[in-house]
Amino acid sequence: MKVGAEDRRTLQPIPGEDGVDIIDQRQLPHALVLARLRTLEEVAVAIREMWLRGAPLIGVAAAYGLCFALRKDPSDASMDSAIAVLRATRPTAINLAWALAQVDSVVRPLAPAQRCDAAFAKAKALADADAEQCHAIGEHGFTLLRQLCDWKQGKPLQILTHCNAGWLATIDWGTALAPVYLAHRAGYPVHVWVDETRPRNQGASLTAWELGQEGVPHTLIADNAGGLLMQRGQVDACIVGTDRTTREGDVCNKVGTYLKALAAHEHGVPFLVAAPSSSIDWTLRSGVDIPIEERDPGELLSTTGRTANGRMETVLTAPAGTRAANPAFDVTPAKFVTRLVTERGVCEAKEKGLLSLFPERAP
């Protein structure tokens, strides 16, 4: 997607495969800082310290980390050790282990001298596959948005999103925002209401930034404002991502998603969820069984940003010593989800709907 005048991916191999350039997302939205990663150790630090985040992006970055290790030493021992180091960076990210296993399965059978090239080829294939999958979600979602646009008769389609399910979380295009980008590039007038997304402010810092770079009109709002906007008829559709989708269509996403889904339901606003197949947990029926990550309460007690002097500072907003709870996700029951948008197409948020797109998962 666009950054300034340039088209970028979140992770770009450098010609000659000496390394990859990533966007250091800790600096966003205040500065665009690229970081060049050339070694296993550099990749591990970048993942662990959240220079990059988003499950698909982490997976591809880890795959490149393994490439760098194999370039230095293509032995089995080197490969095993690199995989262990990378898996330990963010132990809960499923994509990370999956991506490493993908590279492993291609490379392991080869003679050591052939491994490095094969690993780089596989890492590139994983990156391309992620971008294609996101683009496919974009096309299917765009079909829905186009219908809504037609009803607006030339007035901008008003879309509300929560958190960041944009290209910064993936290699390119994003999930929830991919349909928005395609609609915008096709010349349909769209405007995005961006939820700030407390406590980590991913909407304010990431979604607002990437929409701005791409030139998509948008307005930042407090997470509290969405109900009022829907009451007033100022939202035509909500579209969000998902961290985990159950077999019956319940959706686990960033905390606060559920409140927006309730308001959308009350006001007849379509509530769309961009769900790549990698997010679908076919072993789970109900979202109530999904464990919810409790994060550091400090994220809520203080806020980090840039002062007028350009310094980064963290400020405390609550009384010192206040107890806080910081659950990171909530579950939106399938009955509040109007449609799921996958890379294979659009379906109802029901087992029947998902199986119509993924028949190989039928019992």
Add this chain to the structure above:
Amino acid sequence: MKVGAEDRRTLQPIPGEDGVDIIDQRQLPHALVLARLRTLEEVAVAIREMWLRGAPLIGVAAAYGLCFALRKDPSDASMDSAIAVLRATRPTAINLAWALAQVDSVVRPLAPAQRCDAAFAKAKALADADAEQCHAIGEHGFTLLRQLCDWKQGKPLQILTHCNAGWLATIDWGTALAPVYLAHRAGYPVHVWVDETRPRNQGASLTAWELGQEGVPHTLIADNAGGLLMQRGQVDACIVGTDRTTREGDVCNKVGTYLKALAAHEHGVPFLVAAPSSSIDWTLRSGVDIPIEERDPGELLSTTGRTANGRMETVLTAPAGTRAANPAFDVTPAKFVTRLVTERGVCEAKEKGLLSLFPERAP
């Protein structure tokens, strides 16, 4: 209410009536700073620059400002000029004009030499009446909470509140928090989930502070978290204040209130609104007719708090130049309000319910 070991009101006359002491709320929650106001000009600055806020508190402070002016010069011209100065400090606060009119009506008929004492007596009466009204709301609300407590069989009653409708907004007790304080003082186990209340963070900075001073167990949460907590059965009741209540029981309160009401309704959680009669607009039937204040978008784009070094700083969290919308209130339709709690008692959020308590308002 308690501040440290001491019992305080938000505004306290100094013995001998040389002035009043207020809490400079701009410094909360990081420091308790008292300010002594002795002149009309000092009161006007304190109201205009929001050293104090909350409609009832502003009204009483203005009444004392008028007292100070009359002590210096009890002439009609002095009184007219002081009223004009005070009314201009916060032009939209209805209580402010009402409190000034109350003092005016008592003082104006008197000879100049008698005016000062009469004004101080009236200002004190207004303060006492506000505290009594809040205490009455507390008692009626406590009756409801006690029933809920009985069902909990000794486990803490879990109460969620949004924004600050505590004693800092009034002279004492508060509105929404008054029942909580009475329950706590009566020895009932209560725990309050405190919504941060973006973008001005009144929950984090004021509600958490006053609950802490009074020793009421509480936990700060992101505004996004309430839906999840109700899903999990971790909220037994919501209780909030109201800025304006219609004849038919619609409630206009801090933006985000409506989203909590929707979740409470979905999960069968009682949603209580503390509504002093001064908040009831008998001329309005439906909340959709209430104009919603749009505040400075800057409140959303940046956050003010205390750094680890003890400095107050304001940090930007969104890309520079981001467009933001900052509606300050939303409207919760009466059908989502379980009960209104007024100083005269508890009623259904319906015209019939309100008229049962305020029969003089019947058509």
